[in-house]
Amino acid sequence: MQIRKLPVRGFASNSWLVFDEESRMAAVIDPSADAEVVLRLLREGNLTLSMILLTHGHFDHIFAADTLRASSGAPLMIHEKDAPMLTDATRNVSALFFGKGNVYKPADRLLHGGDALLLGNNIITVRHTPGHTEGSVCFVLPGRIFTGDTLFEGSIGRTDLPGGDERALNESLRRIAAMRGEYTLYTGHGNVTTLEHERKNNPYLSNI
Ligand SMILES: [Zn+2]
Ligand SMILES: [Zn+2]
Numbered sequence: 617m618q619i620r621k622l623p624v625r626g627f628a629s630n631s632w633l634v635f636d637e638e639s640r641m642a643a644v645i646d647p648s649a650d651a652e653v654v655l656r657l658l659r660e661g662n663l664t665l666s667m668i669l670l671t672h673g674h675f676d677h678i679f680a681a682d683t684l685r686a687s688s689g690a691p692l693m694i695h696e697k698d699a700p701m702l703t704d705a706t707r708n709v710s711a712l713f714f715g716k717g718n719v720y721k722p723a724d725r726l727l728h729g730g731d732a733l734l735l736g737n738n739i740i741t742v743r744h745t746p747g748h749t750e751g752s753v754c755f756v757l758p759g760r761i762f763t764g765d766t767l768f769e770g771s772i773g774r775t776d777l778p779g780g781d782e783r784a785l786n787e788s789l790r791r792i793a794a795m796r797g798e799y800t801l802y803t804g805h806g807n808v809t810t811l812e813h814e815r816k817n818n819p820y821l822s823n824i
Contacts, residue, residue, distance in 0.1 A: 617738050617757060619802065620657070622649035627713070629677045629804045632762060633657060636736025641666045643735050644684065645755060645762050646804065648676060651683035658688070667733060669740075670694040671764025671804055672752040673701025674777075675710035681720050691724035693733070695744060698751025698779075699723045709777055727753060745792065747785020748773030754792065761811065762802045767792060769801075769809040772820040786824045793821050 628648035635642035705717025729744030
């Protein structure tokens with residue numbers, strides 16, 4: 617599996633292109649990059665976009681969702697609890713930042729904790745990690761976790777937006793910290809880090 621960080625602008629979250637070298641099947645996790653750039657990279661890499669995955673429903677993770685869907689036909693997937701955020705500018709918080717706000721087409725597939733998504737021969741497991749939002753998830757691959765806005769380098773997601781729940785977030789973080797093995801963490805904002813580094817240095821993980 618290969619992972620590329622996609623270029624983003626302004627408010628946008630980290631956006632990731634994940635692909636299987638053999639089958640050339642690709643996934644975009646949090647489509648906040650320019651759709652044109654993503655489509656060019658897919659073309660240049662001879663990749664087929666087979667799914668668009670959202671770690672949660674906040675606007676800064678979704679910008680290119682509809683353009684990418686329209687151009688590629690790939691289904692957009694989000695946890696069922698965050699799915700209503702796509703079509704509601706208050707819930708996806710874009711109204712708070714931009715006034716009128718942004719809405720998107722409904723999800724093509726609803727995700728649940730424990731779902732296994734096949735990308736070529738690779739399995740992406742969905743972990744429901746509520747707290748930042750009700751339907752926040754982490755996407756887990758061997759040795760890698762895409763944490764969205766649940767866990768950052770040295771920090772954690774905020775819980776003061778609609779659907780935020782500090783107690784739920786702490787429980788989710790406890791479960792992530794308890795995962796056995798070594799993982800690189802691809803976070804929703806900021807730097808790539810590792811679970812080991814965060815277990816040792818992230819003050820929010822030592823307090824739970
Ligand atoms: Zn975010
Ligand atoms: Zn968020």
